[in-house]
Amino acid sequence: MIVARYVLADLLRSQRFIVPVFVYVATLGVLFGGDPGPAPAGWPASALILYPVSAWLAITTANSEDPVARLVTVAAAGGPAVVARGVLAACLLADVVLAAASAIRPVIPIVTHVYPYPAIALLGGGLAHLATATAGTAVGLLCARPVIERVGWSLLAAVTVVVVTGVTPWLPPVGTAVKAIETVPPDLPALAVDAAIGLAMAVVASLLSAASTMARRTPRPR
Amino acid sequence: MDVEPPPTVELSRVEVRYGRAAPVLHELDLQVTPGRPVVVLGGNGSGKSSLLRVVAGCQAPSAGVVTGRPRHVGYVPDRFPSQLRMPARSYLRHLAAMHGSDPSEAPALLDELGFTGGLDVPMVRLSKGNAQKVALVQALCSRAALLVLDEPWSGLDAAAAAALSSRISGAADAAVLVADHTGTAAALPGARVLALVGGRLAPASPPRPMVTITLLGADPLLPHLPADTAVDGDRVVVRVPVADRDALLSWALARGCGVLAVQP
Known part of the structure; x- marks a missing residue:
């Protein structure tokens, strides 16, 4: 993905990804520091926190490029849909990295005793985090440019959506994934469905984001 | 058989409106053909930049359609951002990859345009003229079948301006749309000069050099x-x-x- 590489290169140079990633790493440190305990340890909490962190990261990724430079990119890459796909790919890559880090954190021996984590538990942990991370990407992409141009409105919209949907236990994919990872052993089919729903939501959000560029019949003057 | 090449890009009844104000572009028709650069003149705020963004495909018209636009467009905005973090070399490599063109051509054209900044320092540190040259090289090295250049001569010194003119003239197989107030574009071979007045295009007599x-x-x-x-x-x-x-x-x-x- 040529556009994804460009988006990631620009994002890494901007350093704006550091704050959300640092917040999440610090959260993992608190939840799994000292004695993480046996599975699921802090996973329900870390999966829930990954939801707003991933939304934040998606907004950062989508808004990272200068708006005028983005026009040049859209013309060069072949339209808003191509650029939206590149942004989506960059966000999903970050989701996979953060979900994998959360899943393997409890089995990395840092200071304390390591509990036995069977493969099924690790897989469940990974899927739960993937579900909340991709759902966060979906929310972030719908709250960022080109859908919402101004970062203040982006923040308010994303916080509202995340708070309302994140604390509803029956609502897939976040509520159900957090619930499913609490049980031992985890409900793998349910978690796989949640991850698939999250991924589908992210893809749909990316398509809507691309469509919003071309559907805006009376745009604001730039 | 001697067949006239088809018009590359065609706008029909294109309208651009911002909010409730009068339309900036009104039922505008335009054809841009390879070898006949279209030069758009017009005062500040006359809608030149809106027209160019619509043709380049990075802004949707409020009404009307643009047909025949190639997939990749070499576009130079009127004010290339001065706050880009990426160095020129990386930026040009990424953009060439998007265009599917050869990134090794860029340094030669930068030299031709008299680029004096560092290729490996963030573009924030480049002067206005040098940043403008990076934007131009991005578009001119793209081999795109459509070039949309918004005030490309602004901020260039005389030598660079001449090099740019000859480079645009050399891109005879590309359709070219230029907004220009310096009068330089009117001297391009085969140029068709149009004035954008009241949201419509009309033939303009080219200013005599x-x-x-x-x-x-x-x-x-x-x-x-x-x-x-x-x-x-x-x-x-x-x-x-x-x-x-x-x-x-x-x-x-x-x-x-x-x-x-x-x-x-």
Whole structure:
């Protein structure tokens, strides 16, 4: 993905990804520091926190490029849909990295005793985090440019959506994934469905984001 | 068979409106064909940049359609952002990859345009002119079948401006749309000059290229010089069409004047 590489290169140079990633790493440190305990340890909490962190990261990724430079990119890459796909790919890559880090954190021996984590538990942990991370990407992409141009409105919209949907236990994919990872052993089919729903939501959000560029019949003057 | 090549890009009844204000572009029709650069003139806020963004495919028109736009477009915005973090070399490599073009051509064209900044420092640190050259190279090295250039000569020195003109003239297989207020674009071979007035395009008579001649000791000749003449101390500054330049120079030299400067 040529556009994804460009988006990631620009994002890494901007350093704006550091704050959300640092917040999440610090959260993992608190939840799994000292004695993480046996599975699921802090996973329900870390999966829930990954939801707003991933939304934040998606907004950062989508808004990272200068708006005028983005026009040049859209013309060069072949339209808003191509650029939206590149942004989506960059966000999903970050989701996979953060979900994998959360899943393997409890089995990395840092200071304390390591509990036995069977493969099924690790897989469940990974899927739960993937579900909340991709759902966060979906929310972030719908709250960022080109859908919402101004970062203040982006923040308010994303916080509202995340708070309302994140604390509803029956609502897939976040509520159900957090619930499913609490049980031992985890409900793998349910978690796989949640991850698939999250991924589908992210893809749909990316398509809507691309469509919003071309559907805006009376745009604001730039 | 000798067939006229089809128009590359065609706009029909394109309208652009911002909020409730009167439309900036109104039922506008335009064809841009390879080998016949279209030059759009117009005052500030006349909608030139909106028109160019619509043609480049990075802004949707409020109504109407654009057909025949190639997938990749070489676009230069009127104000290339000055706050880009990426160094020029990486930026040009990424953009060439998006265009599917050869990134190794960029350094030669940068040299041709007289780029003097660092290729590996963040573009924030480049001067306005050098940043503009990066934007131009991005578009001109793209081999895109459509070039959309918004005020490409702004901020360029004379040598770079000439290099840019010859490069645009050389891209004969690309459809070219240029917004330009310097009058340089009107001199491009095959240029069709249009004026954007009240949201519509109309043929514009291209401004005649003029030249400024500074003469010494020409005070006695003042009554015979053209109307556009100013006296600056012992110097006389005359502005004439390029076509009349040689005649005026030999006429003035024959009457004992000195020529201090001939400038565009």
